[in-house]
Amino acid sequence: MRAGLVSSTVIHVGLIGFMAVSFASPSAFAPPAESMPIDIVSDAEMTKMMAGKKEAPKAEAPKPVVEKVGEKKAPENLEDKVVDKPEVKAANEPAPPPPPPPDVKPPEPTPKQAEAKPTPTPPAPKEAESLQAKPPEAKKEEAKAEVAAKPAPAPPKKPKDIPPKVVQTPPKEQDRKFDTNQIAALLDKRTPQRQASIGDTINNTASLGARVGSASSVSQTELDALRARLMSLWSPPAGAANPEELMVTVRLRLNADGTLSGPPIVITSGNSPFFMAARDSAMRAVFRGQPFNMLNPATYDQWKDIEVTFDPRSMVGG
Amino acid sequence: MTQIIRPGFSGPVLGRRALITSAGALAGIGLLSRPAHAVLKLDVTQGTVQPLPIAISEFVGGGGPQDVEAGRGVTQIITNNLRRSGLFAPIDPAAFVEKITNPDASPRFQDWRVINAQALVTGRMTKQPDGRVKAEFRLWDVFAGQQLIGQQYFTQPENWRRVAHIISDAIYERLTGEKGYFDTRIVFVDESGPKEKRIKRLAIMDQDGANVTYLTRGDDLVLTPRFSPTSQEITYMSYGSGEPRVYLLNIETGQREVVGNFPNMSFSPRFAPDGQRVILSLQQGGNSNIFVMDLRSKATTRLTDTSAIDTAPCYSPDGTQIVFESDRGGTSQIYLMGADGSNARRLSFGDGRYSTPVWSPRGDIIAFTKQGQGKFAIGIMRTDGSGERILTEGYHNEGPTFAPNGRVIMFFREAGGSAGPQLYTVDVTGYNEQRVPTPSYASDPAWSPLRS
Numbered sequence: 160m161r162a163g164l165v166s167s168t169v170i171h172v173g174l175i176g177f178m179a180v181s182f183a184s185p186s187a188f189a190p191p192a193e194s195m196p197i198d199i200v201s202d203a204e205m206t207k208m209m210a211g212k213k214e215a216p217k218a219e220a221p222k223p224v225v226e227k228v229g230e231k232k233a234p235e236n237l238e239d240k241v242v243d244k245p246e247v248k249a250a251n252e253p254a255p256p257p258p259p260p261p262d263v264k265p266p267e268p269t270p271k272q273a274e275a276k277p278t279p280t281p282p283a284p285k286e287a288e289s290l291q292a293k294p295p296e297a298k299k300e301e302a303k304a305e306v307a308a309k310p311a312p313a314p315p316k317k318p319k320d321i322p323p324k325v326v327q328t329p330p331k332e333q334d335r336k337f338d339t340n341q342i343a344a345l346l347d348k349r350t351p352q353r354q355a356s357i358g359d360t361i362n363n364t365a366s367l368g369a370r371v372g373s374a375s376s377v378s379q380t381e382l383d384a385l386r387a388r389l390m391s392l393w394s395p396p397a398g399a400a401n402p403e404e405l406m407v408t409v410r411l412r413l414n415a416d417g418t419l420s421g422p423p424i425v426i427t428s429g430n431s432p433f434f435m436a437a438r439d440s441a442m443r444a445v446f447r448g449q450p451f452n453m454l455n456p457a458t459y460d461q462w463k464d465i466e467v468t469f470d471p472r473s474m475v476g477g
Numbered sequence: 478m479t480q481i482i483r484p485g486f487s488g489p490v491l492g493r494r495a496l497i498t499s500a501g502a503l504a505g506i507g508l509l510s511r512p513a514h515a516v517l518k519l520d521v522t523q524g525t526v527q528p529l530p531i532a533i534s535e536f537v538g539g540g541g542p543q544d545v546e547a548g549r550g551v552t553q554i555i556t557n558n559l560r561r562s563g564l565f566a567p568i569d570p571a572a573f574v575e576k577i578t579n580p581d582a583s584p585r586f587q588d589w590r591v592i593n594a595q596a597l598v599t600g601r602m603t604k605q606p607d608g609r610v611k612a613e614f615r616l617w618d619v620f621a622g623q624q625l626i627g628q629q630y631f632t633q634p635e636n637w638r639r640v641a642h643i644i645s646d647a648i649y650e651r652l653t654g655e656k657g658y659f660d661t662r663i664v665f666v667d668e669s670g671p672k673e674k675r676i677k678r679l680a681i682m683d684q685d686g687a688n689v690t691y692l693t694r695g696d697d698l699v700l701t702p703r704f705s706p707t708s709q710e711i712t713y714m715s716y717g718s719g720e721p722r723v724y725l726l727n728i729e730t731g732q733r734e735v736v737g738n739f740p741n742m743s744f745s746p747r748f749a750p751d752g753q754r755v756i757l758s759l760q761q762g763g764n765s766n767i768f769v770m771d772l773r774s775k776a777t778t779r780l781t782d783t784s785a786i787d788t789a790p791c792y793s794p795d796g797t798q799i800v801f802e803s804d805r806g807g808t809s810q811i812y813l814m815g816a817d818g819s820n821a822r823r824l825s826f827g828d829g830r831y832s833t834p835v836w837s838p839r840g841d842i843i844a845f846t847k848q849g850q851g852k853f854a855i856g857i858m859r860t861d862g863s864g865e866r867i868l869t870e871g872y873h874n875e876g877p878t879f880a881p882n883g884r885v886i887m888f889f890r891e892a893g894g895s896a897g898p899q900l901y902t903v904d905v906t907g908y909n910e911q912r913v914p915t916p917s918y919a920s921d922p923a924w925s926p927l928r929s
Contacts, residue, residue, distance in 0.1 A: 386521055394527050431654070434654070436652055436654030465519060466519065
């Protein structure tokens with residue numbers, strides 16, 4: 160009796176324990192995760208950086224967040240390039256006499272290293288004066304607000320449409336030399352993708368930002384809708400002997416309203432009749448699919464350029 | 478400089494692809510990557526196979542009223558051909574907005590877009606001073622707004638039907654990528670008269686049922702005609718005087734000869750791909766074996782030697798293999814062997830009995846008749862015996878034959894009762910079953926290669 164009770168208890172406990180362990184494992188049928196494209200890229204960081212804060216005061220021109228003071232060489236060169244020639248002259252030489260002579264000659268034909276290249280006369284002395292007057296102002300301001308103050312570089316352009324410039328330095332030193340042998344040094348050597356967080360002064364407060372300066376991205380739903388549209392319109396030539404020939408990649412450039420801004424560009428190439436038929440069927444699907452109005456105009460930057468691969472292999476191969 | 482990370486690229490995506498594909502639903506996997514210029518990438522792996530809406534404007538008559546008449550006829554034939562293929566949906570001309578008067582000028586594409594035509598055919602028939610007819614056509618892509626092809630042909634006026642078929646083939650090939658099959662003919666056994674006293678005549682016609690010509694008078698029973706792949710000849714079996722024999726018939730001269738001089742019944746002939754040899758079955762006692770005969774040297778080679786019925790041989794398109802039917806395993810099944818008779822092995826393992834194997838001209842599949850559970854079905858399988866698929870099934874379906882592009886199969890069907898057999902076509906996908914118009918009952922069709 161007692162032995163029976165003990166063994167019964169032991170077996171029950173063992174059985175229940177086993178069941179608790181063996182059936183407690185999570186279901187093997189976890190729903191397949193939606194694959195959401197994620198970028199951990201400076202690109203997105205850039206846009207986030209430019210994103211505005213609602214409570215930020217409205218500035219004349221949106222200023223970028225600057226986290227790090229960058230080297231100044233390249234920006235200076237850039238500025239050199241931008242600045243009008245008369246300014247260089249005005250900076251190098253003592254203030255021109257009020258009625259400037261029509262043609263200023265170089266003081267001396269210096270050897271090779273002409274200190275100041277004989278530049279043509281500034282057509283408008285006033286402009287030169289005003290430009291000259293600017294830098295001191297900027298310096299003053301800088302002195303006042305050490306951190307974030309800058310001379311308003313804003314031209315009368317609409318601030319919202321232009322991506323805010325990353326670095327805008329006032330011309331700092333006026334005693335630079337214009338050397339014809341070093342023109343190359345004046346060229347803008349920046350790579351197209353600049354690290355946006357570099358600037359000349361630290362600026363931690365975000366400005367109101369631009370309309371497109373948010374890091375939102377094309378949603379999976381939009382992509383699915385776009386794909387569904389293309390699938391419903393694409394009628395691939397079925398039953399080809401070797402379906403590899405039927406793969407077509409097409410590059411679309413879209414307008415903000417979802418229409419094609421130009422004929423799609425076929426990236427894959429081939430010259431078999433099967434490929435031509437497949438290419439044409441893909442093109443027809445794209446032409447008929449427009450406007451692709453399922454795409455949100457707010458994320459236009461991300462879908463203005465789409466590469467679509469039409470791949471019928473899984474259909475044909477069955 | 479930029480690190481691109483694509484989470485879910487390998488695992489979840491593949492799983493999803495498999496799921497969706499098996500569900501047969503819309504599918505497609507989009508992947509995103511944003512390199513420097515942020516190109517959004519999207520994969521579309523499933524489409525919707527649907528007939529292409531095509532507008533075939535009436536061919537303009539370039540000269541007199543007979544040109545207008547010919548243009549109308551050509552338009553009609555092209556429309557009919559493309560519709561019957563199942564891959565095109567010709568648009569009712571009543572819906573056309575623009576009337577094409579000058580086929581050389583670019584059409585107003587927006588007028589054709591509104592009726593959702595994706596392709597447009599324009600053309601003209603002009604009688605030439607030398608009595609011939611010039612047929613020209615252009616195929617336009619309506620949405621891309623460009624011409625896809627434009628060709629012209631000169632022919633005798635009585636050949637206008639053929640020109641229409643050739644134009645149909647050109648359109649078909651340009652839009653599907655595959656060779657067409659419209660400029661072909663069908664040889665078949667025409668059956669007329671009451672059931673108990675059927676007259677069977679060998680007949681030939683265009684693939685659309687026009688231009689029927691009778692090749693025999695119907696005195697003798699004829700069966701299993703087959704086209705030569707290279708010449709205007711057919712081979713068939715006929716009960717001439719006494720023993721059934723295999724004959725060779727030149728369809729242009731009408732010249733007829735017996736193939737070989739065999740003591741017993743010879744049957745189920747078929748040409749080798751080179752057109753120089755005929756492979757056939759010879760009866761030997763209660764069994765039959767497969768032989769091949771060179772048509773020039775008349776040399777005969779035995780390929781099988783079994784105590785079973787080996788019949789219905791058919792070469793692969795490259796001539797290296799032969800598929801045939803045999804009951805050596807007990808019931809009739811499909812076997813494969815080398816062209817010299819070596820290495821015979823069984824291909825069909827499904828329920829039921831398999832017969833009349835035919836190798837696709839494209840080489841990728843074998844069509845057969847399958848008999849089981851009181852039904853006859855036409856099916857296809859891969860050349861290794863896998864992937865069997867039944868295309869159509871019914872009271873009696875038999876005798877598949879491939880169109881030259883390997884996409885369409887023709888066969889004959891009896892519905893049961895007193896009605897006789899009729900010819901049908903079906904896509905190798907199993908869709909688009911169509912009856913082929915014949916003057917009366919018909920059986921044993923054989924598709925010709927493309928005429929040249």
